[in-house]
Amino acid sequence: MKKVLKKHFWQVGTALAFLLGISLIFIVPALSQQPVVLSLLMTAPDAQPWQQGIIKDFESKYPNIRVNIIEGPNATNLLEDLYTSAFILGDSPYDLINMDVIWTPKFAAAGWLQDLTDEFSAEELAVFSPNDVEGSRYEGRLYRVPMRSDAGVLYYRKDLLDAAGYQPPETFADLLKISQALQKDDKVNWGYLWQGRQYEGLVAMFVEVLEGYGGFWVNPQTLDVGLDRPETLQAIDFLRSTVNQRVSPPGVTTYQEEETRRIFQSGQAAFLRSWPYVWPLANEDNSPIKGKIGIKPMVHAPGKNAGTCLGGWGLGISKSTRHPKEALTAIRYFTSDEAQRNFILKAGYVPSRKELFNDPEIVAKYAHYPQLLEIVGSSVLRPAIAQYAQASDILQRYLSAALTNSMTPEQAMKSAANETRLLLGK
Numbered sequence: 270m271k272k273v274l275k276k277h278f279w280q281v282g283t284a285l286a287f288l289l290g291i292s293l294i295f296i297v298p299a300l301s302q303q304p305v306v307l308s309l310l311m312t313a314p315d316a317q318p319w320q321q322g323i324i325k326d327f328e329s330k331y332p333n334i335r336v337n338i339i340e341g342p343n344a345t346n347l348l349e350d351l352y353t354s355a356f357i358l359g360d361s362p363y364d365l366i367n368m369d370v371i372w373t374p375k376f377a378a379a380g381w382l383q384d385l386t387d388e389f390s391a392e393e394l395a396v397f398s399p400n401d402v403e404g405s406r407y408e409g410r411l412y413r414v415p416m417r418s419d420a421g422v423l424y425y426r427k428d429l430l431d432a433a434g435y436q437p438p439e440t441f442a443d444l445l446k447i448s449q450a451l452q453k454d455d456k457v458n459w460g461y462l463w464q465g466r467q468y469e470g471l472v473a474m475f476v477e478v479l480e481g482y483g484g485f486w487v488n489p490q491t492l493d494v495g496l497d498r499p500e501t502l503q504a505i506d507f508l509r510s511t512v513n514q515r516v517s518p519p520g521v522t523t524y525q526e527e528e529t530r531r532i533f534q535s536g537q538a539a540f541l542r543s544w545p546y547v548w549p550l551a552n553e554d555n556s557p558i559k560g561k562i563g564i565k566p567m568v569h570a571p572g573k574n575a576g577t578c579l580g581g582w583g584l585g586i587s588k589s590t591r592h593p594k595e596a597l598t599a600i601r602y603f604t605s606d607e608a609q610r611n612f613i614l615k616a617g618y619v620p621s622r623k624e625l626f627n628d629p630e631i632v633a634k635y636a637h638y639p640q641l642l643e644i645v646g647s648s649v650l651r652p653a654i655a656q657y658a659q660a661s662d663i664l665q666r667y668l669s670a671a672l673t674n675s676m677t678p679e680q681a682m683k684s685a686a687n688e689t690r691l692l693l694g695k
Contacts, residue, residue: 481576566647
């Protein structure tokens with residue numbers, strides 16, 4: 270009897286061991302094949318179109334990788350603060366870094382980003398807008414890949430200009446002349462709207478006017494500062510003249526993008542300096558100016574170049590990520606032709622890949638994109654310096670003082686130039 274029981278237990282034990290072995294064959298790979306999760310911080314308005322569009326498509330193609338979107342504040346400066354705090358406190362919890370173009374030099378100089386120079390060939394980068402690629406470099410090295418472009422745009426009331434027999438303005442003088450003529454005929458309340466509040470938008474607007482007069486802010490190669498040069502004072506004089514001549518509203522020095530968009534979209538102004546996001550809103554069915562607007566690069570002084578400020582976002586990889594390979598896979602997909610085309614058609618963003626501006630399916634939905642490619646191509650980069658945030662703060666403060674008559678333009682720009690040189694060690 271004992272022998273029978275012993276044999277029985279041996280058989281049961283053998284069977285259990287066999288079943289356990291079989292289970293481990295299936296369980297161990299399953300455990301080892303848990304998807305890698307990449308974290309990505311972005312503004313709350315961007316999160317929904319990303320989650321419902323490009324990320325959903327990516328995860329269907331790469332089931333072994335998941336992307337976790339962390340919704341941040343709407344204001345990009347607050348988003349930058351969150352990234353900065355995470356990096357300073359230690360290893361960043363974010364694997365992919367969604368960067369405004371002006372963050373690239375700061376993040377790269379601080380050693381927070383992986384160098385992507387050897388990951389992307391010249392041929393691969395050639396499909397993107399050259400200025401978007403240049404805005405992704407710091408000291409000649411690539412730290413991000415352009416995801417979506419952006420550039421300053423001059424909107425104008427095409428219907429009013431056509432009716433009055435005017436061509437779109439090319440110079441600052443043209444802009445003032447046409448504005449005043451339309452105001453005199455009671456066609457509009459205001460001629461020209463721009464962003465004059467003390468924030469980064471003021472700087473973006475100003476570098477366009479400064480470029481239009483042939484001036485410069487900071488040369489990133491030599492670190493020369495041009496804020497106290499005559500061209501800078503001419504740029505400020507132009508902006509002040511728009512208020513003094515009542516071409517622009519007295520409150521324009523308190524406006525950001527949305528204040529100016531609402532006034533323009535309500536039909537009260539002839540010209541607006543803003544960004545491409547205005548176009549679809551201004552052409553909604555309930556918009557008073559639907560089908561009545563045109564776009565062009567910023568105006569300039571005679572014999573000078575038009576300058577539009579480059580914006581846009583790109584993707585980099587955190588230096589502290591534990592999943593650099595998967596992060597690179599995600600960037601390659603998100604910036605691919607297929608993914609960008611689908612994303613643009615669903616969300617209406619401006620592409621970073623040049624061929625998509627003339628893609629028939631995209632142009633059928635966004636007829637102004639070929640013109641937008643020309644504008645992006647003439648865009649101006651804000652200086653790629655590690656101390657950009659501090660330099661921008663200096664310019665914002667003194668430029669606002671000059672525009673609101675708290676200081677004379679000469680005093681304000683002399684102080685701004687001196688502080689900027691001190692910041693840069695010049």
